[in-house]
Amino acid sequence: MPKTRAQKEQLIQKYKEALSQAKAIVFASLTNLKSKELAELKEKIKAQEGESLVIKNRLFAMALKEKNLSLPAEILDRPLLCLFGYQDEIAPIKTAIDFAAEHSKPEALGALFNQNFIGPARVKELALLPGRNELYQNLLGLLKLPALRLIQDLTYHQRRLVFILNNYLNERSQNG
Template identity: 35%
Template sequence: MNKNRQLKEAKVAEIKEKMEKSQAIILSEYQGLTVEEDTELRKKLREAGVEYKVYKNKLVALAAKELGFDGIVSYLEGPVSIAFGYDDVTAPARTLNDFAKTHKKLELKAGIVAGDIYDGDKVKQLAAIPPREVLLAKLLGSIKAPVSNFAYMLSAIKDKKQSETAE
């Protein structure tokens, strides 16, 4: 087997491994971004815990087909970058979408979340979901509110009884 084919097979295996580990995979078109803008984007993605790569579309298509993600192949045209989210499902979409708001050259094309193929519009909807930590804080706040109200009510009843007995 020639060396070039071995390198390509190794890249396909690497892409497949990243796709299998990822909770969310977001494809974006980055053509027109300057080097400084691309560096800024990579920094923001790194801070969000997202891995950002550019691979040959043909190799990504081979990996996607092997994993049963045939629906994503149609989005692999032109210069496409891939953001892999391993921990937070919404982090890649949110970070790319926030960056795209100020840099019109970046376009969200598609994504794979929990095995489902998302088009660009669904990826933008996914980006609107707050981070996991914010959702957990809201959940805890909603659980805590009734308990706090009950404690305030008991305290008010105690204060009222004390004021009645003092009279």
Template identity: 30%
Template sequence: MGKNRKLKEAKVKEIEEKMKKANSIVFARYQGLTVEEDTKLRKNLREAGIEYKVYKNTLSKLAAKKLGFDEVEDAFSGPISTAFGYDDPAAPARILNDFSKDHKVLELKGGVIDGKVFDKDKIQKLASIPPRDVLIAKLLGSLKAPLSKFVYLLNAVEEKRKSEEKQESQES
């Protein structure tokens, strides 16, 4: 077996391992980004704990096919980058989508979330979901509001009772 073939097989294995480990994978066409823009994008992704790589399409297709992600093959046309998310499944889609709003040359192509293949439209919808901590804060806020009103009501009842007692004691 040739040295080149062994290197390619090792790279396919590496991609396959990353795809298995990641709970979200997003593919994007990056052609046309300047070095500065690409550096900024990589920094944003790295800060969010997302691994961002560029592999040969043929090697990525082989790895995806081995894992049963055959439908994702359509995403591999032209120069494609891959973002691997390990924590928040929506984070890679959100960051790439937000970046593409200011940098029109970056285009989401599709992805795999928890083993399910998503097309470009579904990935963009996923990108609109707020981060986990924002969702938790909204939930806590919605739980806190009725409790706050209830506490306010109890305090008002208590103060009214005290003022009535005070009034009664002054009258007697």
């Protein structure tokens, strides 16, 4: 059933909100993607505090135009799945590439990253970068490491002394 003008305007508004909130948007082809695979991909994106939408190309093009963004014409001439990353810039890109590697579909056609369109080759390069959470974990580990080493160094001699005294007591108890 065709959408009414009000429904179309609502959809354009939803696209504009998603475009303004998203830190990265991956465009993937829906060709040959089964509904079960689509649901699995949507769950993975949702788990990363993102959103995935099967878009109406004409309405999405209008939303892009209103936001002063552009995509190559060949991107918008096929059924599209948009993966919006709201928290982490790399997460939707990494998820799309990993999912495509597992299932050999959907094909990542490109992405909007920092308000600029990047092609599929650059998307694959970005997927190799660590995500925000991984970077935070690495940073936390690096910040904790000097304190742990200091504690270990300060307690080493005490532990060594206790070990020597225990050995001495064990030898004395065995010798009589």
